[in-house]
Amino acid sequence: MNRFAPILVISLCLVGIMIGALVIGAALVDLDSSERTHIFAARKTLSESLAIEYAILAASSQQSALESAMKALVAHESDIQSMAIQILGGERLVVVGEHDRYWVEPPVRQSTVTHIQVPIHRASSPWATLQISFKPVHRSLEETWLSGPWPRFVAVVAVLMFIGALALMKWTLRHLDPSEVIPPRVKGALDSLTDSVVLVDRSGSIVLVNEAFCRLTHQSLAALLGRPLSRFHWEPDPEGPPSTVPVYPWERAIEFKTLQQGVRLGVRVPGDALHTLSVTSMPIFEEGDTVRGILVSFHDVTDVDHAKAQLQNAIAKLEQSQSQVVSQNEQLEQVNDRLVQEVEERKRIQAEREELNRKLLERSRSVGMADVASTVLHNVGNILNSINISVDVALRALKRVPTDDMALIASLLQQHRHELMHYLSEDAQGKQLPSYLTMLAESVRQNQGLVETELMGLSRNVNHIRQVVDRQIHLARSERALWEPVRFQDLIEQALAIYRPTLEQGGCEIVEQYDGDLEGLCDRHQVLQILVNLVSNAKNAMEAIPDKPHRLTLHVGAAPDRPGFVRFEIIDTGMGIVSGHLSRLFTQRFTSRSDGHGIGLHSAALAAKNLGGTLQAKSEGPGQGATFVLELPLNPIEVPT
Numbered sequence: 001m002n003r004f005a006p007i008l009v010i011s012l013c014l015v016g017i018m019i020g021a022l023v024i025g026a027a028l029v030d031l032d033s034s035e036r037t038h039i040f041a042a043r044k045t046l047s048e049s050l051a052i053e054y055a056i057l058a059a060s061s062q063q064s065a066l067e068s069a070m071k072a073l074v075a076h077e078s079d080i081q082s083m084a085i086q087i088l089g090g091e092r093l094v095v096v097g098e099h100d101r102y103w104v105e106p107p108v109r110q111s112t113v114t115h116i117q118v119p120i121h122r123a124s125s126p127w128a129t130l131q132i133s134f135k136p137v138h139r140s141l142e143e144t145w146l147s148g149p150w151p152r153f154v155a156v157v158a159v160l161m162f163i164g165a166l167a168l169m170k171w172t173l174r175h176l177d178p179s180e181v182i183p184p185r186v187k188g189a190l191d192s193l194t195d196s197v198v199l200v201d202r203s204g205s206i207v208l209v210n211e212a213f214c215r216l217t218h219q220s221l222a223a224l225l226g227r228p229l230s231r232f233h234w235e236p237d238p239e240g241p242p243s244t245v246p247v248y249p250w251e252r253a254i255e256f257k258t259l260q261q262g263v264r265l266g267v268r269v270p271g272d273a274l275h276t277l278s279v280t281s282m283p284i285f286e287e288g289d290t291v292r293g294i295l296v297s298f299h300d301v302t303d304v305d306h307a308k309a310q311l312q313n314a315i316a317k318l319e320q321s322q323s324q325v326v327s328q329n330e331q332l333e334q335v336n337d338r339l340v341q342e343v344e345e346r347k348r349i350q351a352e353r354e355e356l357n358r359k360l361l362e363r364s365r366s367v368g369m370a371d372v373a374s375t376v377l378h379n380v381g382n383i384l385n386s387i388n389i390s391v392d393v394a395l396r397a398l399k400r401v402p403t404d405d406m407a408l409i410a411s412l413l414q415q416h417r418h419e420l421m422h423y424l425s426e427d428a429q430g431k432q433l434p435s436y437l438t439m440l441a442e443s444v445r446q447n448q449g450l451v452e453t454e455l456m457g458l459s460r461n462v463n464h465i466r467q468v469v470d471r472q473i474h475l476a477r478s479e480r481a482l483w484e485p486v487r488f489q490d491l492i493e494q495a496l497a498i499y500r501p502t503l504e505q506g507g508c509e510i511v512e513q514y515d516g517d518l519e520g521l522c523d524r525h526q527v528l529q530i531l532v533n534l535v536s537n538a539k540n541a542m543e544a545i546p547d548k549p550h551r552l553t554l555h556v557g558a559a560p561d562r563p564g565f566v567r568f569e570i571i572d573t574g575m576g577i578v579s580g581h582l583s584r585l586f587t588q589r590f591t592s593r594s595d596g597h598g599i600g601l602h603s604a605a606l607a608a609k610n611l612g613g614t615l616q617a618k619s620e621g622p623g624q625g626a627t628f629v630l631e632l633p634l635n636p637i638e639v640p641t
Helices: 006-029 033-059 063-076 141-147 149-175 184-192 211-217 249-256 302-320 322-334 336-363 370-399 403-415 417-425 428-474 488-505 524-543 579-584 600-610
Strands: 080-087 092-096 115-122 125-134 196-201 206-209 234-236 260-268 274-285 291-300 483-487 509-514 519-523 551-558 565-572 614-618 626-633
Touching: 006 149, 033 063, 033 115, 033 125, 063 080, 063 092, 184 211, 196 211, 211 291, 249 260, 249 274, 249 291, 274 302, 302 322, 322 336, 336 370, 370 428, 403 417, 403 428, 417 428, 483 488, 483 524, 488 509, 488 524, 488 551, 488 565, 519 524, 519 626, 524 551, 524 565, 524 600, 524 626, 600 614
Parallel strands: 509 551
Antiparallel strands: 080 092, 080 125, 115 125, 196 206, 196 291, 234 260, 260 274, 274 291, 483 519, 551 565, 565 626, 614 626
């Protein structure tokens, strides 16, 4: 058997507490005092009337009649226990009943509700006292709780209290914010869902919603709680059958106690477009099969429907162009042999590229410049990829040349060469030849321009390969330190030339600020090794944030605070450096990159120290870029070992 509903139990408890309070209050304030007062007044009046009557009988010396009247009254009135007439200062004249047993002298000679005494006068002077002992005022349980007005008042108040408490509990539970008692991690998980989630009770009123539903309806959580879910501006599925009386899925879930899934509804929020939602309603059961509530989720499929409509339109267009595709397939079959030859040509180009990479690797003879050599080969590979793309585009353009159509036009003109004027002006097929020749010429011209553009790009890429290879020759390092006159601008330009194609291809802005007159003596190859490492690190830091526009600034000039020194500054807008990493940046094996080795900056710092200079790094933090500052003496200085 199902247990009672919690609100019914709570309401009954409140009614019980109220009835107990009323009973205790009645006992404390003595609500029966007014009734006792009425009884005392009636008994007092009766006693005074008897005193007058008995005074007359006593005055006429009719003692026997007086005693008979008193006995008759005691026998007739069940509330009277005993009676007596006591002469002042003397003995009792008449006694009826066990008066000595029941009579108690009232305090201060004042009558009470159970013991009343009334003076009897003879002539104008007090002569005797009428003493009457009444039974105590006790009411039975039936008289107290069934027949009196007080029980009826308690019953009416209890019924009204039960109805009011039941209605109040329902209203309170409906408007309470359940999110206040839900654990934060559960509420956070609901709010993190992209789908709208609503919990309704058995009457269809909202008990809990997540942030997605608040955003969908443009209303706050407080405004949604307690509101019937069916009262929103729901619209039937435009692609479904028409319905005059909508039956919502959460109502069906309550009625049939089954999962309702995939029901589509539209909702139109004021000031917003129509949203199409896929609704899933899952009943939540109590003990047994009683539905306690419904968990409703809304998945917005508006964008999916829009994409589906676009896809259907595209399919329709594809079907319209099917005849054109069939004719083009025939042309593709004719050039199949050419494609085979082109594939062989691409294989030959790939083999040449691999051979070129092998030769470039053989020329990398210095272990310290292994990173530079691999970078050069990587750039050459990128340029060769661009060459392959250019060749592929040119070949595709050549394949689009309609040679078969030109041959067909020539054949038609040859067949009608004797009546060419009539054929071109009168024949339906011949009239189309001039316009078709114009379109054919325009297509050939466009293909020719495309091929010329790709061939020019191919020439530029081949020139880039030659320049990169030439730069590698300059980066070859001698086995011993070699001090020679250098122009410091040339050094930074040589280091930049290795990475310039990759930087420009990635859309990086390069800002060069050089003092071209600055010259000095240094070990060219060690300085180039330091600069190449710094430019490489700047490139990698900016590639780590691809969605952000980047700028690489290179500055060479005299150090303002160190006379006789040259300062190189490499400033990037990349991922920046955490403040805690600045002190460890130049230590061996330390790296912040997943594919790094922690050797480049360490070797660069050692090389700068060996040349009598310094290498420092600055950054405002993650995402704020970094600045590397290299300061070297213009002339060799002795460095302590």
